[in-house]
Amino acid sequence: MVNIVQFGVGNVGNELVNQVGELNSAEIRYVSIGNSKISKIDIRGLDLGGGDFQNLAAPGTTADWSKVFDKVGDLDNVVMVDVTAQDWIEPHLEALSRGWKIVLANKKPLVKEWSVSKVLFNNNDVRFEATVGAGLPIIQTLKGIIESGDEVKEINGAFSGTLGYITTELHEGKSFSEALASAIKKGYTEPNPLDDLDGMDVARKALILSRLIGREENMEDLKVNGLVNRRKYENLETREFIKISKDLDGEFKVKVKDVEDSNKVLKFVAHIGKKTLINLSSIEAKSSLGQLKGVNNLAEITTSHYSDDPLVISGPGAGKEVTANGVLRDILSFVQ
Ligand SMILES: NC(=O)c1ccc[n+]([C@@H]2O[C@H](COP(=O)([O-])OP(=O)(O)OC[C@H]3O[C@@H](n4cnc5c(N)ncnc54)[C@H](OP(=O)(O)O)[C@@H]3O)[C@@H](O)[C@H]2O)c1
Incomplete structure (x- = not known):
């Protein structure tokens, strides 16, 4: 049986509690769960269906991860689950030193300087499937390929739902500003769409994959060209940027026409080969990547x-x- 210590109860964290509840397995037990303000801890096991989770705001609990660790103490078979978006790694290092396992949906601890993050890679006590492609079995497959002695030569991928949506809409005849407005309306973008358009989220995923297949790269080794040049718009309010996104319509119209004339399509691609490149690429329309919608x-x-x-x-x-x-699935992989 594993004892879960979960940090983060947002979209993913909440859904995870529901799925663990539905699984109703005697092999998984929550001992701690918390958000940025408060944690609920009981090393005899929390009854999340019975109200402990709903009563997260009850007094007498703490959100400070080190206090959470102290209260969990020397319990065996602990799995720390990080479903926050915190830029941290200290709890993970402490968890490993205590012999705990770790499951991450949070990319940030994995993309610090290689010298800092490397302890999380090639480590049987750490799993992070959900950091790239959400639930798609990309990391598990890559690990299996490497363990079997096969050699990964390159990975090409589309790892941004938002940029996938925008490039698809461009080929459906929408202008860039219309495609962006539609992505915002559907709730696909971050609150500030430049956080998607600058390509950095894709770069983090590419860095995780590159490190996973054995490259000791850092973020500055990657060549990242966003869909738009963030530096140009950095000082604008989100509202203003959306308004002037019309200025980019002509440029994208030309790009779309150019690639379509040679039976290609635009995709925002991470290429992990000899070098790691993240950019808008022209892709054969008939290829798997080209057909992605x-x-x-x-x-x-x-x-x-x-x-x-x-x-x-x-x-x-x-x-x-x-x-x-x-x-x-990562948690279940630790159930003995
Ligand atoms: N949503 C997706 O489709 C998706 C897909 C793949 C990966 N991910 C990754 O999964 C992670 C979670 O995403 P989400 O959509 O669930 O985010 P979210 O809704 O913003 O939830 C984040 C949670 O983390 C908590 N938190 C922040 N700082 C904390 C701290 N110091 N200690 C404990 N909890 C803390 C927040 O608490 P407060 O509410 O108190 O601030 C909140 O409960 C992110 O790293 C995201 O990149 C998400």
Whole structure:
């Protein structure tokens, strides 16, 4: 049986509690759960269905991770679950030193300087499937390929639902500003759409994959060209940026026409090969990546064995249900 210490009860964290509840397994027990303000801890086991979770605001609890760790003490078979978006790694280092396992949906601890984050890679006590492609089995597949002695030559992938949606809409005849407005309306973008358009979220995912396949890269080693140049718009309010996004319509119209004339399509792609490149690319329309539509993610993995036809993994790459399910599968992998 595993004892869960969960940090984060937002979209993914909440859904994870529901899925663990539905699974109703005697092999998984919550001992701590918390958000940025408060934690609920009981090392004899929390009854999340019975109100402990709903009463998260009850007094006498703490959100400070080190106090949570102290209260959990020397309990065996602990799995720390990080479903926050915190830029931290200290709790993870402490968890490992206590012999705990770790499951992450949070990318941030994995993309610090290599010297800091490396302890989380090639470590049997750490799982992070949901950090790339949400619930898609991309990381598990790559690990299996490497463990079997096959060699990963390159990975090409579309790992942003928002940018996938915008590029699909461009080829459906929408202007850039219309495609952006529609992505915002559907709730696909971050509150500030530049956080999607600058390509950095894709870069974090690419760095995780690159490190996973053995490259000791840092963020500054990656070549990242966002869909738009963030620096140009950095000082604008989100509202103002959306208004002037019309100025980019002409530029994107030309790009779309150019690639369509040669039977290609635009995709925002992470390429992990000799170098790691993240940019808007022209892709053969008939390829798997070229046929990808909307918010779905896709990874094309070329290995020594999958050399002529790459191995392709594709499907929804965001959303609380599939993400929480990826986290749950990682937790279950620790159940003895
Ligand atoms: N949503 C998706 O489709 C998806 C897909 C793949 C990966 N992810 C990743 O999954 C993670 C969670 O995403 P989300 O959508 O669930 O985010 P969210 O709704 O913003 O939830 C974040 C949670 O983390 C909590 N938190 C923040 N700082 C904390 C701290 N110091 N200690 C404990 N809890 C803390 C927040 O508490 P407060 O409410 O008190 O601030 C909140 O409960 C992110 O890293 C995201 O990138 C999400």
